[in-house]
Amino acid sequence: MSLLRNLKAGKERIEVRQKICKEIADEAVAALLEEVELTPKPGLVDMRNNGSHLDLNIPMMRESAICLHDTFYKMADLHYDKSPTVLLREQFGAIGRIGEKRMYAVTNGVNTHKGAIWSIGLLCTAIARRKGDISFPQVLDDAAELAKLTDRLIPVQQTNGGNVKKKYGMPGAREEAQSGFPHIKNFSYPTYKKMRETRTSTVAKLLTLLALVSNLNDTCLAHRGGLEALDYAQKEAGKAIQNFSDEALFRLDDEFIKRWISPGGSADLLAATFFISNWISKNQRSVRYGEVDLYISGKSTHST
Ligand SMILES: CC(C)(COP(=O)(O)OP(=O)(O)OC[C@H]1O[C@@H](n2cnc3c(N)ncnc32)[C@H](O[C@H]2O[C@H](COP(=O)(O)OP(=O)(O)OP(=O)(O)O)[C@@H](O)[C@H]2O)[C@@H]1O)[C@@H](O)C(=O)NCCC(=O)NCCS
Numbered sequence: 001m002s003l004l005r006n007l008k009a010g011k012e013r014i015e016v017r018q019k020i021c022k023e024i025a026d027e028a029v030a031a032l033l034e035e036v037e038l039t040p041k042p043g044l045v046d047m048r049n050n051g052s053h054l055d056l057n058i059p060m061m062r063e064s065a066i067c068l069h070d071t072f073y074k075m076a077d078l079h080y081d082k083s084p085t086v087l088l089r090e091q092f093g094a095i096g097r098i099g100e101k102r103m104y105a106v107t108n109g110v111n112t113h114k115g116a117i118w119s120i121g122l123l124c125t126a127i128a129r130r131k132g133d134i135s136f137p138q139v140l141d142d143a144a145e146l147a148k149l150t151d152r153l154i155p156v157q158q159t160n161g162g163n164v165k166k167k168y169g170m171p172g173a174r175e176e177a178q179s180g181f182p183h184i185k186n187f188s189y190p191t192y193k194k195m196r197e198t199r200t201s202t203v204a205k206l207l208t209l210l211a212l213v214s215n216l217n218d219t220c221l222a223h224r225g226g227l228e229a230l231d232y233a234q235k236e237a238g239k240a241i242q243n244f245s246d247e248a249l250f251r252l253d254d255e256f257i258k259r260w261i262s263p264g265g266s267a268d269l270l271a272a273t274f275f276i277s278n279w280i281s282k283n284q285r286s287v288r289y290g291e292v293d294l295y296i297s298g299k300s301t302h303s304t
C-alpha cells in the first residue's frame with residue numbers, strides 16, 4: 001500500500017516538474033516573441049522594418065525563438081530543485097551550444113538569439129532551481145551563481161563580443177550575467193514595473209528598452225560602430241526618454257539605420273526583463289488566488 005502511495009507521489013512529482021519546466025520554456029519563448037514584435041525599436045528588427053540588419057527579419061526571429069523551446073526546457077529540467085555545481089554549469093553550456101547549432105540551422109547561419117540563449121537560459125535555471133517560486137532580485141542572484149562557475153568545455157572561438165572586449169576592455173554578456181544582471185536590476189526591471197502603472201503597455205516596454213540602451217555596454221553597438229556609436233546610442237536613447245513620442249522613436253530608428261548600428265544586447269535584456277516580470281506576476285497570481293499551488297515550493301501539488 002505504502003509502496004503504491006510512494007509510486008503515485010513520485011509520479012506526481014515528475015508531472016509537476018515537467019509542467020513547471022514546460023511553463024518556464026513557454027514563457028521564455030513568449031518573452032522573445034514579445035521583444036521582437038515590439039515596435040518601433042531603434043536599429044532592431046520589428047514590425048516596421050528589419051532595422052540595421054540585411055540578414056534578419058521578423059519571420060526568422062520568430063522561428064529562431066520557437067526553435068529554442070527545447071533548449072530552455074532542458075536547461076530548466078537539468079537545474080530543477082538543484083543548486084549550481086561545476087558539472088551542472090558544464091551541462092548547461094553543452095545544452096546552450098546545441099541550442100546555438102539549432103538556431104544557426106533555422107536561420108541559415110545568422111546570429112539571432114545567441115545572447116538570449118545565454119542570458120535567458122541562465123534565468124530559466126534560476127527559476128527551475130526554486131521550483132518556480134522565486135522573487136526579484138533573487139532570480140538574478142541565482143542566475144549569476146551559475147554564470148560565475150567555469151565551463152572548461154567552451155570551445156575557443158573569435159566572437160564579436162570577445163573582439164570588442166579585447167579592443168576596448170569593455171564588459172559584455174558574460175560579465176553582465178556574472179555580476180547579477182545589474183542593468184536589469186537597476187534599470188530595466190524597475191522602469192518596466194513603474195511605467196506599467198501609468199503608461200500603456202507598449203509605451204512602458206519602449207521606455208524600458210530605452211533605459212537599457214542608454215545604460216548598457218552593448219557589445220553589438222561597439223562592434224558595429226566603436227565607442228563613438230555606443231556613446232551616440234546611449235545619449236540619444238537618454239534624450240528619447242526625456243522627450244518621448246512615437247515620432248522621436250521613428251526618428252531614432254531611422255538614425256540608427258543610417259549609421260548601421262543595432263543594440264542587440266539591449267534587445268536580449270529586454271526579453272529577459274519581460275520573462276522575469278511575466279513569471280513573477282504569474283507566480284504571485286497563482287499564490288494569491290490559489291488557482292494552482294504548484295509554484296509554492298514544498299507545499300501540496302494539486303489544483304485546488
Ligand atoms: C558568454 C556568451 C554570451 C558569449 O559572449 P561573447 O561576448 O563571447 O560573444 P558574442 O558572440 O558577441 O555574443 C554575445 C551576445 O550577447 C548579447 N550582448 C551584447 N552585449 C551585451 C551586454 N552588455 N549584456 C548582455 N548581452 C549582451 C548580444 O546578443 C544579441 O546580439 C546578437 C547579434 O550579435 P552579433 O552577431 O554580434 O551581431 P551583428 O552586428 O549583426 O554581427 P555581424 O553580422 O556584424 O557580424 C543577437 O544574437 C542577440 O542575441 C551579443 O551578440 C555565451 O554565448 C558563451 O558562453 N558562449 C560560448 C559558447 C557556449 O558555451 N555557448 C552556450 C552558452 S549557454
Ligand SMILES: Nc1ncnc2[nH]cnc12
Pocket residue numbers: 035036043044045046051053056061112113262264265267268
Ligand atoms: N529584435 C532584434 N533585432 C535584431 N537583433 C536582435 N537580437 C535580439 N533581438 C533582436
